[in-house]
Amino acid sequence: MRRILIVDTTLRDGAQSPQVTFSVEGKVRFAQQLERLKVDVIDAGYPALSAEERAAVERIAQSVSSTTVMALAHGDEVEIEVAAKALAQAPKKRIHLYIPVSDIHRRYLLRGGERDEVLKTSIALVEKAVSLADEVEFTPGDAARADEGFLKEVCCGVEEAGATVINLSDTVGVAIPSKWYRVVKGVVDALKGNAVVSSHCHDDLGLASANSLSAIEAGASQIHGTIGGVGTRAGNAAIEEIAVALKIWGEELGVECLLNLKEIYPTSRLLTMLTGCMLPSHKAVVGDLAFVHTIEEHRMAVVKDHRAVQIVDPQSIGRPSSRTPITRYAGRMMFEQKVHELGYTLSEGQLSKAYQLFSSIAWKKSDVTDADVAAIVEEVISEHGSEWELVSFSISMESGCAPRAKVSLRRGEVEVEEEAEGNGPVDAAFKAVERATETTARLVDFSVRALTYGKDALGEAIVRVKLGNRERVGRAVRTDVVEAAIRAFLKAIDE
Ligand SMILES: [Zn+2]
Numbered sequence: 001m002r003r004i005l006i007v008d009t010t011l012r013d014g015a016q017s018p019q020v021t022f023s024v025e026g027k028v029r030f031a032q033q034l035e036r037l038k039v040d041v042i043d044a045g046y047p048a049l050s051a052e053e054r055a056a057v058e059r060i061a062q063s064v065s066s067t068t069v070m071a072l073a074h075g076d077e078v079e080i081e082v083a084a085k086a087l088a089q090a091p092k093k094r095i096h097l098y099i100p101v102s103d104i105h106r107r108y109l110l111r112g113g114e115r116d117e118v119l120k121t122s123i124a125l126v127e128k129a130v131s132l133a134d135e136v137e138f139t140p141g142d143a144a145r146a147d148e149g150f151l152k153e154v155c156c157g158v159e160e161a162g163a164t165v166i167n168l169s170d171t172v173g174v175a176i177p178s179k180w181y182r183v184v185k186g187v188v189d190a191l192k193g194n195a196v197v198s199s200h201c202h203d204d205l206g207l208a209s210a211n212s213l214s215a216i217e218a219g220a221s222q223i224h225g226t227i228g229g230v231g232t233r234a235g236n237a238a239i240e241e242i243a244v245a246l247k248i249w250g251e252e253l254g255v256e257c258l259l260n261l262k263e264i265y266p267t268s269r270l271l272t273m274l275t276g277c278m279l280p281s282h283k284a285v286v287g288d289l290a291f292v293h294t295i296e297e298h299r300m301a302v303v304k305d306h307r308a309v310q311i312v313d314p315q316s317i318g319r320p321s322s323r324t325p326i327t328r329y330a331g332r333m334m335f336e337q338k339v340h341e342l343g344y345t346l347s348e349g350q351l352s353k354a355y356q357l358f359s360s361i362a363w364k365k366s367d368v369t370d371a372d373v374a375a376i377v378e379e380v381i382s383e384h385g386s387e388w389e390l391v392s393f394s395i396s397m398e399s400g401c402a403p404r405a406k407v408s409l410r411r412g413e414v415e416v417e418e419e420a421e422g423n424g425p426v427d428a429a430f431k432a433v434e435r436a437t438e439t440t441a442r443l444v445d446f447s448v449r450a451l452t453y454g455k456d457a458l459g460e461a462i463v464r465v466k467l468g469n470r471e472r473v474g475r476a477v478r479t480d481v482v483e484a485a486i487r488a489f490l491k492a493i494d495e
Pocket of ligand 1: 171
């Protein structure tokens with residue numbers, strides 16, 4: 001069986017999505033989760049970009065125990081040195097070089113670099129990087145639109161120079177599976193076999209995962225992707241889609257992928273928690289509705305044998321089951337057992353908080369499902385000792401008048417009450433909170449969604465604010481979405 005290596009690039013390419021904002025701390029937590037997911041390589045970032053990016057790559061390199069950490073360097077030797085320095089403490093260091101090779105990208109992104117110049121620079125940069133890292137990955141950018149002869153020339157040149165991985169990038173997401181197969185196969189056949197061939201696909205045609213699988217069939221042994229397929233424009237290939245496809249079809253394709261599938265769903269939830277990015281509910285594998293059946297016959301079939309209508313058991317990818325709801329009468333022991341069953345480990349203090357929150361929610365909701373318990377636990381885990389506490393709030397609305405919100409907050413011994421008007425109830429509440437806390441946070445984005453099904457579903461609110469020039473994210477779940485929104489806002493400004 002040929003082993004397929006997985007490179008997670010959520011922290012670099014994924015973070016180019018305007019919906020994905022990580023703090024340095026958040027990046028470290030996410031990288032540690034990627035290690036539990038058992039990805040082979042963590043694409044940690046582009047250290048030459050900024051001091052913050054550099055700090056994040058350094059922290060990730062220090063925080064993982066066995067996974068290879070990769071850092072990007074674009075065009076020159078200084079960037080390679082910066083990347084190597086940031087990776088110094090990684091268990092295994094990989095430097096990633098990126099150079100566009102299609103004519104259109106050479107013209108507009110390299111400011112007129114001629115083909116022979118591009119080839120010479122690529123070889124020189126690889127030679128430099130080889131002396132500073134355990135592994136060197138070279139990406140010929142926009143490979144799908146490059147002249148195939150020139151692409152092969154560059155790939156053979158950098159293989160000769162010592163690149164250990166050649167990562168063909170469909171930078172603009174234009175490829176279809178048959179085309180991408182030909183491009184990858186062409187390079188695999190042209191190389192001497194010293195370098196691993198890799199594929200990096202974008203989803204502009206909704207084909208990134210399909211193209212990645214085509215690349216595997218063509219002989220690629222490494223795939224780049226992001227969790228939930230997040231990324232610039234339409235995003236990247238979704239790691240979870242490829243991993244589940246390989247679980248189903250790996251044997252037939254003669255390949256295997258050693259990802260720890262049980263950690264797929266927790267990783268996608270952590271992404272939402274840390275960045276505020278909500279994945280589309282119909283997204284394959286990780287979307288909220290990906291395993292919801294509406295056809296009665298299918299529902300009955302799932303109960304008898306899920307394989308009849310479901311290609312994968314949701315619990316095998318770490319999704320909490322909603323088959324055994326717990327009721328409001330559940331005691332602390334039963335709650336604790338459920339938390340344990342879902343794979344969470346909480347401290348005594350966290351457990352008490354989670355139970356308290358569970359009890360208050362359970363009285364407003366007929367059944368508390370596993371997904372609800374998971375959301376409650378995640379809220380408690382993500383708390384970071386916020387200063388402000390919501391004591392109470394009220395909203396008054398009448399048609400023809402602007403909604404008014406009154407909030408009462410507590411910080412230590414001090415209790416503050418403020419009122420404000422707004423365009424809607426949530427806007428009014430945010431304004432009242434701003435007055436009470438005397439912050440000048442600028443709201444960047446606010447979203448709310450039902451976490452589970454039914455009229456008493458738990459609502460999850462995610463608030464993204466800008467304080468100074470830093471973006472912060474807050475998240476909260478409650479049965480009442482206005483309350484969830486206020487709590488999420490308080491978390492965001494308190495972080
Ligand atoms: Zn990309």
